Amino acid sequence: MNPKIKYMAFSYLIGGVIIWMAFLLVPSFDEAPYKTITPHQAWKQMNAKKNILILDVRTLNEYSQEKIPDAVHFPIGKIKVDSKGLPAQKNQTIFVYSSAEVDSEKATRKLIELGYSKVYDLGSIDGWPYDIEIIKE
Numbered sequence: 001m002n003p004k005i006k007y008m009a010f011s012y013l014i015g016g017v018i019i020w021m022a023f024l025l026v027p028s029f030d031e032a033p034y035k036t037i038t039p040h041q042a043w044k045q046m047n048a049k050k051n052i053l054i055l056d057v058r059t060l061n062e063y064s065q066e067k068i069p070d071a072v073h074f075p076i077g078k079i080k081v082d083s084k085g086l087p088a089q090k091n092q093t094i095f096v097y098s099s100a101e102v103d104s105e106k107a108t109r110k111l112i113e114l115g116y117s118k119v120y121d122l123g124s125i126d127g128w129p130y131d132i133e134i135i136k137e
Contacts, residue, residue, distance in 0.1 A: 037120035053094045057107040076107045090115045097122040
């Protein structure tokens with residue numbers, strides 16, 4: 001076989017493999033992208049009285065001490081197991097926060113996997129500069 005033809009065939013094969021691998025790395029079009037929201041952006045939307053679920057994914061002990069006003073407790077471990085108690089409407093706007101940004105990101109990504117399309121990672125409660133509801137002192 002002609003060396004030029006072998007080289008071209010090999011080049012096309014490698015190019016095809018690279019394109020195929022690139023498609024594997026692109027997120028599914030069915031899945032909503034991971035998004036973050038700043039405390040200021042979240043606060044503005046919350047004050048506009050929009051239908052927003054604020055999800056606190058910390059432990060019950062942490063939640064029972066302080067929380068963002070109107071936040072609902074739903075521990076991160078429960079999201080991984082089942083979605084009972086979460087909104088039935090998958091287009092519900094949800095802001096997720098925790099005590100550690102890594103946990104709020106994990107919870108946000110899990111909600112996206114469950115089919116929720118308007119989920120925003122708010123990060124850590126420590127970054128919330130607005131009112132905090134103190135439950136126990």
